[in-house]
Amino acid sequence: MTDIDSSSDTQTETGWLSSDQLEIFRANMPLVYVDAVPVRVDGLGNVEEVGMLLRQGADRSISRMVVTGRVLYGERVREALMRHCEKDLGPMALPRVPANPTPFTIAEYFPDPEISGFYDPRHHAVSLAYVVPVDGECEPTQEALDLTWFTPQEAVSDDVVLEMTSGHDRLIRLALAHVGKLP
Amino acid sequence: MTDIDSSSDTQTETGWLSSDQLEIFRANMPLVYVDAVPVRVDGLGNVEEVGMLLRQGADRSISRMVVTGRVLYGERVREALMRHCEKDLGPMALPRVPANPTPFTIAEYFPDPEISGFYDPRHHAVSLAYVVPVDGECEPTQEALDLTWFTPQEAVSDDVVLEMTSGHDRLIRLALAHVGKLP
Amino acid sequence: MTDIDSSSDTQTETGWLSSDQLEIFRANMPLVYVDAVPVRVDGLGNVEEVGMLLRQGADRSISRMVVTGRVLYGERVREALMRHCEKDLGPMALPRVPANPTPFTIAEYFPDPEISGFYDPRHHAVSLAYVVPVDGECEPTQEALDLTWFTPQEAVSDDVVLEMTSGHDRLIRLALAHVGKLP
Amino acid sequence: MTDIDSSSDTQTETGWLSSDQLEIFRANMPLVYVDAVPVRVDGLGNVEEVGMLLRQGADRSISRMVVTGRVLYGERVREALMRHCEKDLGPMALPRVPANPTPFTIAEYFPDPEISGFYDPRHHAVSLAYVVPVDGECEPTQEALDLTWFTPQEAVSDDVVLEMTSGHDRLIRLALAHVGKLP
Numbered sequence: 001m002t003d004i005d006s007s008s009d010t011q012t013e014t015g016w017l018s019s020d021q022l023e024i025f026r027a028n029m030p031l032v033y034v035d036a037v038p039v040r041v042d043g044l045g046n047v048e049e050v051g052m053l054l055r056q057g058a059d060r061s062i063s064r065m066v067v068t069g070r071v072l073y074g075e076r077v078r079e080a081l082m083r084h085c086e087k088d089l090g091p092m093a094l095p096r097v098p099a100n101p102t103p104f105t106i107a108e109y110f111p112d113p114e115i116s117g118f119y120d121p122r123h124h125a126v127s128l129a130y131v132v133p134v135d136g137e138c139e140p141t142q143e144a145l146d147l148t149w150f151t152p153q154e155a156v157s158d159d160v161v162l163e164m165t166s167g168h169d170r171l172i173r174l175a176l177a178h179v180g181k182l183p
Numbered sequence: 184m185t186d187i188d189s190s191s192d193t194q195t196e197t198g199w200l201s202s203d204q205l206e207i208f209r210a211n212m213p214l215v216y217v218d219a220v221p222v223r224v225d226g227l228g229n230v231e232e233v234g235m236l237l238r239q240g241a242d243r244s245i246s247r248m249v250v251t252g253r254v255l256y257g258e259r260v261r262e263a264l265m266r267h268c269e270k271d272l273g274p275m276a277l278p279r280v281p282a283n284p285t286p287f288t289i290a291e292y293f294p295d296p297e298i299s300g301f302y303d304p305r306h307h308a309v310s311l312a313y314v315v316p317v318d319g320e321c322e323p324t325q326e327a328l329d330l331t332w333f334t335p336q337e338a339v340s341d342d343v344v345l346e347m348t349s350g351h352d353r354l355i356r357l358a359l360a361h362v363g364k365l366p
Numbered sequence: 367m368t369d370i371d372s373s374s375d376t377q378t379e380t381g382w383l384s385s386d387q388l389e390i391f392r393a394n395m396p397l398v399y400v401d402a403v404p405v406r407v408d409g410l411g412n413v414e415e416v417g418m419l420l421r422q423g424a425d426r427s428i429s430r431m432v433v434t435g436r437v438l439y440g441e442r443v444r445e446a447l448m449r450h451c452e453k454d455l456g457p458m459a460l461p462r463v464p465a466n467p468t469p470f471t472i473a474e475y476f477p478d479p480e481i482s483g484f485y486d487p488r489h490h491a492v493s494l495a496y497v498v499p500v501d502g503e504c505e506p507t508q509e510a511l512d513l514t515w516f517t518p519q520e521a522v523s524d525d526v527v528l529e530m531t532s533g534h535d536r537l538i539r540l541a542l543a544h545v546g547k548l549p
Numbered sequence: 550m551t552d553i554d555s556s557s558d559t560q561t562e563t564g565w566l567s568s569d570q571l572e573i574f575r576a577n578m579p580l581v582y583v584d585a586v587p588v589r590v591d592g593l594g595n596v597e598e599v600g601m602l603l604r605q606g607a608d609r610s611i612s613r614m615v616v617t618g619r620v621l622y623g624e625r626v627r628e629a630l631m632r633h634c635e636k637d638l639g640p641m642a643l644p645r646v647p648a649n650p651t652p653f654t655i656a657e658y659f660p661d662p663e664i665s666g667f668y669d670p671r672h673h674a675v676s677l678a679y680v681v682p683v684d685g686e687c688e689p690t691q692e693a694l695d696l697t698w699f700t701p702q703e704a705v706s707d708d709v710v711l712e713m714t715s716g717h718d719r720l721i722r723l724a725l726a727h728v729g730k731l732p
Contacts, residue, residue, distance in 0.1 A: 021390075021394070024387070025391055025394070025395055027439075028387070028391070028439055029391055029395065029397065029398075029439055030398045030437050030438075030439055030441075031395065031398075032395075032396045032397075032398055032492045039282060041282055043265075044259075044261045044262060044265055044280055045261060045279065045280035045281055045282050046261065046282075047282050071396050071492060072396075073393075073394055073395055073396055073490055074476070074490060075396075076227075076474060076481070076482070077472055077474060077492060078227045078228060078229065079227060082226075082227055096228065096279070097227055097228035098228055098281065098283075099222060099224050099228050099229075099230050099314055099316060099362040100281075100287070100314070100361055100362050100363075101362070101363045101471060101472050102468060102469060102470065102471055102472065103468060103469075103472070104283070104468065105467060105468055105726075105729055106443055106467050106468065106469070106494065106729070108442060108443060110440070115442070116442065124439055124440060126398045126437060126443060126494075128472065128492075131282055131283070133282060170731065170732075173726060173731055174726045174729070174731060176726075177654075177722060177723045177725075177726030177727065177731065178283055178726065178727075179282040179283050179284070180283075180284045180654055180655070180723070182719065182722055182723060182726060183719075204573075204577070207570075208574055208577075208578055210622075211570070211574070211622055212574055212578070212580065212581075212622055213581045213620050213621075213622055213624075214578065214581075215578075215579045215580075215581055215675045254579050254675060255579075256576075256577055256578055256579055256673055257659070257673060258579075259657060259664070259665070260655055260657060260675060284654060284655050285651060285652060285653065285654055285655065286651060286652075286655070287651065288543075288546055288650060288651055289546070289626055289650050289651065289652070289677065291625060291626060293623070298625070299625070307622055307623060309581045309620060309626060309677075311655065311675075353548065353549075356543060356548055357543045357546070357548060359543075360471075360539060360540045360543030360544065360548065361543065361544075363471055363472070363540070365536065365539055365540060365543065365548075366536075405648060407648055409631075410625075410627045410628060410631055410646055411627060411645065411646035411647055411648050412627065412648075413648050442593075444593045444594060444595065445593060448592075448593055462594065462645070463593055463594035464594055464647065464649075465588060465590055465594050465595075465596050465680055465682060465728040466647075466653070466680070466727055466728055466729075467728070467729045470649070497648055497649070499648055544649055545648040545649050545650070546649075546650045
């Protein structure tokens with residue numbers, strides 16, 4: 001899980017929040033996050049491929065990961081999901097946020113990797129995780145080095161799992177199970 | 184719930200099934216059905232309108248109803264859902280069957296309207312119900328007399344509910360609740 | 367939505383959080399909440415009754431509401447759900463938190479009641495909402511004045527809806543739809 | 550997937566259905582089934598163990614499998630789920646059918662194992678799959694030779710997967726993903 005919060009000030013309802021203030025929040029309150037697993041679907045809605053970003057994660061390692069980021073003050077969950085998809089996949093990705101607002105799972109990230117298996121050294125975050133079909137052309141933006149599409153079989157293979165940290169490999173398996181495509 | 188099964192023979196794995204044979208099935212075994220609630224969504228996935236067909240229902244009354252029909256032998260649920268959407272909404276409707284195969288509810292139709300509130304005088308059917316966003320132009324086909332789009336507020340209004348039978352008004356409310364838009 | 371946060375200091379990972387600090391969080395970041403709709407089920411899992419607390423809400427009115435409260439730093443969502451159920455329903459309630467961690471809906475509470483229909487004058491909260499069967503004896507504790515059980519029909523009646531604020535009446539309808547019991 | 554249908558006559562609304570008639574249905578129409586994955590949960594609802602029966606499957610092999618069986622004419626899905634759990638786990642199992650009637654997945658069994666990965670040589674069945682916590686003492690009944698409890702880690706291990714057929718190993722993984730416990 002990563003975003004640019006730690007390296008810059010953040011806009012809030014009451015103005016800009018300093019990095020220092022954000023650090024205090026992080027040490028005291030769970031944050032609200034969204035995780036999005038981008039997928040390609042066929043004409044019947046079958047998931048054919050899962051997209052993963054290659055980027056520097058919250059733990060500073062370069063690893064494969066899903067789209068992820070914070071929900072801002074005053075922002076709807078749906079808006080945050082769209083904003084992070086566009087930020088990470090580019091403006092032509094055409095993400096289709098599901099009509100159902102219920103996440104397929106809740107990923108609880110903790111600084112202690114033992115608690116839930118979802119790990120973020122920076123904070124405790126409760127992340128609402130969604131599968132988001134994308135129809136358009138994806139171009140990784142910002143810090144992402146690459147975006148690669150994997151078949152469900154590849155996405156759960158040892159090779160790919162080894163390139164993932166923070167529990168994102170497990171999140172991919174839960175997403176594939178949700179859409180009935182876990183091998 | 185209606186389809187053309189009662190007025191014609193039906194193709195199966197082992198050839199054509201006669202109307203008589205279908206009648207025997209109907210009197211002895213629950214059938215597998217799908218119900219689809221067509222919706223229009225905005226760019227963030229918010230449901231803005233619900234589509235309802237005006238047609239002769241299983242109870243022979245003219246009423247507003249959702250897309251509905253039987254799953255055939257050898258057919259995937261997803262395929263049945265797409266087939267019935269195209270049959271009822273026309274070839275340009277561009278229905279988007281969700282990636283998640285889980286229905287938002289199970290509507291159990293019985294010849295006795297007291298059992299579950301979902302009623303079909305012809306048979307016992309277990310229907311998997313889905314919300315299906317449609318992007319294209321819908322034209323009611325076959326026996327449907329009309330297709331009308333309603334806002335969530337209109338869809339649960341007394342006027343519209345009065346035009347529905349067989350429990351379809353309740354199915355609409357369950358669908359709107361599922362997408363977080365029940366007024 | 368209410369809890370005792372505004373009237374006392376709060377324990378966190380890094381010690382006690384002052385009321386002042388909590389106020390700053392509330393003005394700048396969405397908080398993570400859980401909502402629990404207590405229900406009585408029969409032997410087949412059918413929801414027969416919905417429990418509602420009578421208490422002073424976040425908007426200071428006395429109204430009927432569901433169990434609700436904040437997720438603390440370091441706390442699992444499941445633990446928060448159990449803690450708030452025990453706090454509001456008493457130690458003998460025997461709440462059964464579902465095995466599936468996915469909420470039935472996400473209730474987004476804002477200081478502006480127009481944004482989502484879920485309203486909290488104090489803050490923006492993203493609340494994970496669950497239906498929680500309770501087997502034991504419930505006794506309202508803390509600030510709750512009363513706990514009353516309603517049939518699904520009663521729970522959505524005009525009389526009961528009029529006694530609810532903050533969107534809790536809608537949350538009840540979404541919960542009843544989720545369990546297939548919305549009238 | 551197995552039940553006693555193939556070896557005996559079956560009661561229906563209109564009387565007893567002969568084995569011959571059932572064979573005709575099976576060759577022409579998808580049947581409605583339920584699958585139940587029995588689990589043990591802790592006080593917070595966390596799944597700690599998964600129960601699997603050892604019995605002769607639909608493909609005649611002795612294998613580990615979940616509880617499964619047909620929905621009868623006139624029977625609610627909930628009733629079928631309870632009936633099959635009691636039939637396979639014994640009268641003291643105290644299964645707790647979830648309040649939410651939505652299955653966690655739809656398992657589509659076909660005589661051709663390539664279509665969906667769920668296989669039944671006898672027929673096409675659409676099975677509604679549920680996770681069912683059991684509180685009491687389980688004793689395998691009828692044809693089951695044994696009932697064994699596995700941790701999530703064990704349940705997805707190669708050793709156990711090798712003892713499963715018909716796609717039941719995948720159903721277990723989907724069930725564990727649904728409750729957030731897939732390793």
